[in-house]
Amino acid sequence: MKVRVSVQLKPGILDPQGKAVEHGLHDFGFAVDHVRIGRLIEMDVPGTDPSEVKAKALAMCEKLLVNPVMEKASIEVV
Template structure:
């Protein structure tokens, strides 16, 4: 089963990469007020159903994929993920 994890710097955490992207976009003339840069992790996992897959990916996020002090995450599970 496919699962996608979206990891973001938490709200309020300074994101220098996002700031650099924002200023580049502004220089190109785009009306950007804020940019934040996160990370996407696509997974192909063995799980009996979507709930089981989600529970498994939740554990992956807690243990490795995100650092809960500085990052938040979202999980999308299913073949259209």
């Protein structure tokens, strides 16, 4: 099954990259706020049971995909 793991900086963690992009958007006249930049990891995971596949993705997050000091993830099984 296709799995999408979206990794975001935790709230409160400074995101200088997001800030820079926010300033860029302001330069184009877009009135945006709180721009945060994350990472989207997409993969095929063997299995047919969405909850089982999600559990595998969660284990991957804990082992490697996410650094819990600064990041959190949301998992979507498609």
